[in-house]
Amino acid sequence: MSAGFHYPTRRAFLGGTGAFAAFPFRGFASSPPRRVACLEWTAAGMVMSLGLAPIAVGDLKGYRQWVDQPTLPGTTLDLGSRGEPSLELLEELDPDLIIATYGYALEVGDFERFAPTYDLPLYADKTSPYAQARLETKRLGERLGREREAEALLLGTERTINQSRLRLADRKAAPLCLFTFFDNRHLRIYGAGSLLQDVLDRLDLRNAWDRETSEWGISTVGVEQLATIDEARLVCLEPIMPHAVRMMRRSSLWQNLPAVRAHPITSIPTLWPFGGLDVAARFASLLADNLVSA
Amino acid sequence: MTTGWQASLERRSTPFAIPALLAFTGLCVLLTSLRLTELLPLNLWWSALIAPDTTHVGQLLFHHSALPRVAVSIVAGAALGLAGAIFQQTLRNPLAEPATVGTAAGANLALGTAAILAPFLLETGRELVAIGGGALATAAVILIAWRRHLSPVLLVLAGLVVSLVCGSASALLVVLDRDYMTELFIWQTGSLIQNGMAVVTNLSVKLLIGFALATGLIRPMRILELDDESTRSLGFSPAVLRLAGLAVAVWLSAAVVAAVGVIGFVGLAAPHIAGALGARTFAGRMVAASAGGALLLWFTDQLVQVLPLSEEVPTGTATALIGAPLLLLLLPRMRAIMPTHGGSGMASPRHVIGWWMPFAATATIAVTIALSLLLARGVDGWHWASGAELATFLPLRLPRALVALSAGAILAVSGTLIQRLTGNPMASPEVLGISSGAAIGIILLFLIGIQLDRTSMILAAAAGALLTLGAIVLMAARASFSPDHILLAGISLSAIGTGLAALVLASGDPRIDFLLAWLSGSTYRATLGDAATAGCILLAILAGSPLMSRWLEILPLGQATSLSLGVPLKTVRLSILLAAGLCAAAATVFVGPLSFVGLIAPRAADYLGYHRPLPQLFVSAFLGGVTMAVADWLSRTIIFPWQVPVGLLIALVGGPFFLWQIAKRK
Numbered sequence: 001m002s003a004g005f006h007y008p009t010r011r012a013f014l015g016g017t018g019a020f021a022a023f024p025f026r027g028f029a030s031s032p033p034r035r036v037a038c039l040e041w042t043a044a045g046m047v048m049s050l051g052l053a054p055i056a057v058g059d060l061k062g063y064r065q066w067v068d069q070p071t072l073p074g075t076t077l078d079l080g081s082r083g084e085p086s087l088e089l090l091e092e093l094d095p096d097l098i099i100a101t102y103g104y105a106l107e108v109g110d111f112e113r114f115a116p117t118y119d120l121p122l123y124a125d126k127t128s129p130y131a132q133a134r135l136e137t138k139r140l141g142e143r144l145g146r147e148r149e150a151e152a153l154l155l156g157t158e159r160t161i162n163q164s165r166l167r168l169a170d171r172k173a174a175p176l177c178l179f180t181f182f183d184n185r186h187l188r189i190y191g192a193g194s195l196l197q198d199v200l201d202r203l204d205l206r207n208a209w210d211r212e213t214s215e216w217g218i219s220t221v222g223v224e225q226l227a228t229i230d231e232a233r234l235v236c237l238e239p240i241m242p243h244a245v246r247m248m249r250r251s252s253l254w255q256n257l258p259a260v261r262a263h264p265i266t267s268i269p270t271l272w273p274f275g276g277l278d279v280a281a282r283f284a285s286l287l288a289d290n291l292v293s294a
Numbered sequence: 295m296t297t298g299w300q301a302s303l304e305r306r307s308t309p310f311a312i313p314a315l316l317a318f319t320g321l322c323v324l325l326t327s328l329r330l331t332e333l334l335p336l337n338l339w340w341s342a343l344i345a346p347d348t349t350h351v352g353q354l355l356f357h358h359s360a361l362p363r364v365a366v367s368i369v370a371g372a373a374l375g376l377a378g379a380i381f382q383q384t385l386r387n388p389l390a391e392p393a394t395v396g397t398a399a400g401a402n403l404a405l406g407t408a409a410i411l412a413p414f415l416l417e418t419g420r421e422l423v424a425i426g427g428g429a430l431a432t433a434a435v436i437l438i439a440w441r442r443h444l445s446p447v448l449l450v451l452a453g454l455v456v457s458l459v460c461g462s463a464s465a466l467l468v469v470l471d472r473d474y475m476t477e478l479f480i481w482q483t484g485s486l487i488q489n490g491m492a493v494v495t496n497l498s499v500k501l502l503i504g505f506a507l508a509t510g511l512i513r514p515m516r517i518l519e520l521d522d523e524s525t526r527s528l529g530f531s532p533a534v535l536r537l538a539g540l541a542v543a544v545w546l547s548a549a550v551v552a553a554v555g556v557i558g559f560v561g562l563a564a565p566h567i568a569g570a571l572g573a574r575t576f577a578g579r580m581v582a583a584s585a586g587g588a589l590l591l592w593f594t595d596q597l598v599q600v601l602p603l604s605e606e607v608p609t610g611t612a613t614a615l616i617g618a619p620l621l622l623l624l625l626p627r628m629r630a631i632m633p634t635h636g637g638s639g640m641a642s643p644r645h646v647i648g649w650w651m652p653f654a655a656t657a658t659i660a661v662t663i664a665l666s667l668l669l670a671r672g673v674d675g676w677h678w679a680s681g682a683e684l685a686t687f688l689p690l691r692l693p694r695a696l697v698a699l700s701a702g703a704i705l706a707v708s709g710t711l712i713q714r715l716t717g718n719p720m721a722s723p724e725v726l727g728i729s730s731g732a733a734i735g736i737i738l739l740f741l742i743g744i745q746l747d748r749t750s751m752i753l754a755a756a757a758g759a760l761l762t763l764g765a766i767v768l769m770a771a772r773a774s775f776s777p778d779h780i781l782l783a784g785i786s787l788s789a790i791g792t793g794l795a796a797l798v799l800a801s802g803d804p805r806i807d808f809l810l811a812w813l814s815g816s817t818y819r820a821t822l823g824d825a826a827t828a829g830c831i832l833l834a835i836l837a838g839s840p841l842m843s844r845w846l847e848i849l850p851l852g853q854a855t856s857l858s859l860g861v862p863l864k865t866v867r868l869s870i871l872l873a874a875g876l877c878a879a880a881a882t883v884f885v886g887p888l889s890f891v892g893l894i895a896p897r898a899a900d901y902l903g904y905h906r907p908l909p910q911l912f913v914s915a916f917l918g919g920v921t922m923a924v925a926d927w928l929s930r931t932i933i934f935p936w937q938v939p940v941g942l943l944i945a946l947v948g949g950p951f952f953l954w955q956i957a958k959r960k
Contacts, residue, residue, distance in 0.1 A: 077673065078935055078936075080935035080937060081937070084811055084816065084818045085935075086934065086935035086937070087690050087818075088690055089673070089934075091686055092673055222489075223487075223489045224358075224487070227354050227355050242413060242414075242416070242417060243416060243417075246417065250490065251489040251492065252489075252492070253355075253489035256348040256354055257348075257354070261348070
């Protein structure tokens, strides 16, 4: 069980009835965008979670490696680098809508000449990413004409998080520390202001990392900083590069960290920590799986 | 071949050395102790060292992180100092060290290539990969300088350009495969953070072996202090001796790169510290340089940890930022060895501009631009744009093609002016550091946190370029500075620019995509307005150049001739420099700092036989513009929908061209 929402069947149902009901009025209302191009991964993940496959995504190979779920269909095209998405391809594809996300130094207005653009300001400020993700999901749902899918996603995410909390309720859980390996000497730890932190709060789990974080709710620190979190349970987000594995095998510091000695380090499959509600739901259930089996 | 450096060794006496080293050691110990007491009270140090209580955070970090870091800074510093001493001895070159002869950049490129193409190699053969890359790059540098009897300035010039090319190639790898980006960046900045004794132990063994090998080489190395003839008459082959010494030095430097990354300038400074302390023999220098290098890196590493910055500066960046000015300071000590007269072999036939040539040039430009507008790749592969398609794609392709054309031509004009002015055929805005100055301006803008719009970028770039120019003018006024010294100064500046850029890139700032694209040279954001600006600047400089033609003809003949012909030297130099510098700054904003077009185009024009100022200027503008336009078209199409930064593409061709040029000079 990866995510607890069941939009495909629901969508099939709603799609059938909805299309029937809406058909006579299509001529009046502007039709919702079908061909959507996403300049980077957060937008692509959110559009997918509303049941629409983007026609093109920036850095497709990177999406497959760092975001993974929801899986993009084979027909989605690569737009080129996220810093310089190919303008010629955008021109050729002629999308109905271009979605950009805050933080990539791209002027959204520059893309207006190809199609209407939509700015997804996740996570423009650090206050409650989860609430922001809910808000943005609704807003995006309206823009894409997928209000029902958005509503379903909101409910489904709540339900998945609640189910995960119940699964973990009777366990006396140690504080957690969530991180990704940056290289073999540096980690990116998720703390206050990150979506993962908000999900931890909703799962009644404590984050052992209470230090100051960057604009994106992360701290990039040396491995030695893990010594300060005592016997927290380390949970690593995949992918883990080979030389990080080698470091864990060889480093005397790593092996002597209180947290490493207290619990075996576990990992959860790749997910995009800067994503939307689908990521929140996926993270909640993956973490529950991880802690139940630990 | 005695350099000023060897004479300076004899100045002070040895007794001064021991107290000085001890005092510096004392300072390092004090700094380290201050930091360590923050971690752990003094009374627990012994037990933390011998049998740490790993449940105690302070003791754990003391034993497994802080101490290994101190140890690795000492061992890596000693290895670099030793390598530097051997490099300087074998090459008889006071500026030789792992970073200036290309070893470090070569090793880094090899590691980056392996990370992307064959990651399994890094599991077991990390050092072999680094040594292979370092040795190849060093061999290339030495081969280039060999025919000029390893002239010190030429060797370092070749070394720095090989490093630039390796750096461009590494950057290209990053563009093609972003997964390893952060890792490569951190590697390039040389972080000494440790998490255990494994790295230190490994590197210490290498240092001991290296030291033993170097000890075995003491006598042969001393023979190298004689000239090659005398060495031969003693029955030694200077080449074999050099090769043996270089092998040890390359191996040591590559081991350091494989262990902690690129740490520049420690190997340069350490032997000079040894010299200043009065180490006269090679054996003495070896020991003193190792000690000096160890102390220097130890001190720098402690320093970056106590600096009150929000994010720690990687130690390798700190040494580069401290070391590049040091290189500048050391320059006047070196004798000028390269001939200062410009103009390559006049063997090629002399051509004048024929009446038909402007038409042919216009036609070629038109064909190039048409090609770059019409032929492109799309979803279905290569195709020619038809009439209707052209209308849609023209607004996307035209600004880029025009900006590339104009910027290339502007750089070529700027290069011609500078080569004529300095009488140095190796000079160009890129090589003199004017482009780097512009880049530093923009990076500083970035670091300060000002919004990066076109206007502020142009202002910052112009300020940086003009400051650099001013510094070059001042330096050029000093009699002790040969044109080659100025080249070297320019390349040191680009090292500072690279260091600053690495700092920003490793910081994880979300805007790095943009900076990275700009630094590697990209026309992605070009607008029609940019194209118009660049075109106007080009037209202005082309129209103004006939006014300078007489000066440009006379200046390369030398100062005395110029003065006797009644050229107001100061005014003329200043106005030409100003024109060349402003051009370079403008072009840098449009296509980034890495290009080499300003170097290649004037040389190519000269090579084709256009030796007189105006023909050379116009032909080189034409060649520069067309080259850049073709490169821009390639950069847009070869890995569509991805884009190769046009600057990197040209640097990969231009760097080797530069090396070939200096290699073939007699």
